[in-house]
Amino acid sequence: MKGKINVKNVIWFILIILIFIRLFLFPIQVVGDSMCPTYNNGDMLMSNIFINRNDLERGDIITFYERASNKVLIKRIIGVPGDEIKLTTNGLVINDQLFKDDFSTNMEYPKIGMAFWRLEEGEYFVLGDNRNYSIDSRSFGKVSKIHILSKIQSSTVYQYQFVDRKEK
Numbered sequence: 493m494k495g496k497i498n499v500k501n502v503i504w505f506i507l508i509i510l511i512f513i514r515l516f517l518f519p520i521q522v523v524g525d526s527m528c529p530t531y532n533n534g535d536m537l538m539s540n541i542f543i544n545r546n547d548l549e550r551g552d553i554i555t556f557y558e559r560a561s562n563k564v565l566i567k568r569i570i571g572v573p574g575d576e577i578k579l580t581t582n583g584l585v586i587n588d589q590l591f592k593d594d595f596s597t598n599m600e601y602p603k604i605g606m607a608f609w610r611l612e613e614g615e616y617f618v619l620g621d622n623r624n625y626s627i628d629s630r631s632f633g634k635v636s637k638i639h640i641l642s643k644i645q646s647s648t649v650y651q652y653q654f655v656d657r658k659e660k
Contacts, residue, residue, distance in 0.1 A: 517645060530595070554567065554568075558632055570591070570617050573615055
């Protein structure tokens with residue numbers, strides 16, 4: 493019969509879509525405030541583990557394994573391979589150009605001196621969007637592409653509401 497929907501085919505189609513999503517995307521929960529205001533503590537995000545690590549760009553948000561803390565972190569790529577990054581009293585300078593930061597408005601700069609990083613092939617410089625409350629490349633240095641686990645593919649999927657339940 494024409495126009496009749498086959499329920500069995502619809503169920504198979506939905507199952508195939510769900511399996512596809514599960515194979516390529518996985519949920520990750522934001523822990524802490526280092527990515528505020530973009531993402532908040534407790535937000536659930538979808539990240540893609542099947543990414544081309546050679547196509548990452550400035551502004552991408554990634555997850556990566558940070559060896560010193562033995563944690564998976566979520567940060568934004570600010571520097572890409574070939575960049576020279578300076579943190580000066582005037583601001584963040586990338587390749588001798590003052591970086592116009594569209595991702596954060598609260599970053600304190602050194603009162604004196606300068607920090608410098610030269611990114612080689614396969615190295616990235618990452619910062620949390622909440623710059624003053626983020627442990628990032630300013631602390632642990634460059635991130636190697638072999639430690640990059642995924643790229644965030646979506647905005648917040650679900651936001652947990654934490655309730656303080658102190659007894660009086």
